[in-house]
């Protein structure tokens with residue numbers, strides 16, 4: 001089976017990429033398998049900048065094709081926050097629950113019609129000696145009043161998908177992978193790779 005390195009230490013992302021890449025015959029490896037001590041500072045002002053930095057830094061270290069994902073939640077009523085700061089919104093601990101509680105608190109007085117939000121995912125594929133490929137994907141939803149569901153990770157329990165009548169955390173991995181920002185970005189990457197051969 002072909003292998004692809006994903007420049008991430010996020011278990012939730014790894015679980016989703018495992019399923020997404022299985023359909024293309026790839027087994028994914030992550031920094032959790034190779035070297036957990038590697039830390040790339042995410043100091044970019046855009047998702048794209050951070051994704052490129054993670055992919056190119058890790059591709060250089062291991063000299064193999066490397067995919068990186070930089071993603072986050074963009075809330076309309078919060079002027080786009082938490083955005084690129086999503087992972088550390090409630091502090092350096094990267095605590096998913098504290099992060100989503102902070103968003104709920106900030107939206108306490110915001111009515112349902114103004115609770116629109118989207119997940120954004122930028123993917124960067126760095127292949128040693130080649131130009132890095134960058135794509136984006138989004139997924140629209142509405143921020144709930146309280147968390148619902150146990151699946152997924154991050155802000156999934158507060159992201160309600162109107163067309164499915166469920167939060168992202170109430171979807172199975174397979175259901176989430178049909179509509180997610182990550183899946184949409186990966187579809188674009190596949191199109192880009194298909195059109196370049």
Ligand SMILES: O=c1nc[nH]c2c1ncn2[C@H]1C[C@H](O)[C@@H](COP(=O)(O)OP(=O)(O)OP(=O)(O)O)O1
Pocket residue numbers: 007008009010013042069070071072073086087088099119152153154155156168180182
């Ligand atoms: O599908 C998702 N469902 C819910 N929440 C999500 C999703 N996708 C990203 N998110 C949130 C989690 C984290 O708060 C931030 C990503 O931050 P981001 O820096 O890209 O990832 P990370 O630091 O957890 O792992 P790493 O940089 O090693 O890939 O957005």
Ligand SMILES: [Mg+2]
Pocket residue numbers: 042087
């Ligand atoms: Mg990160």
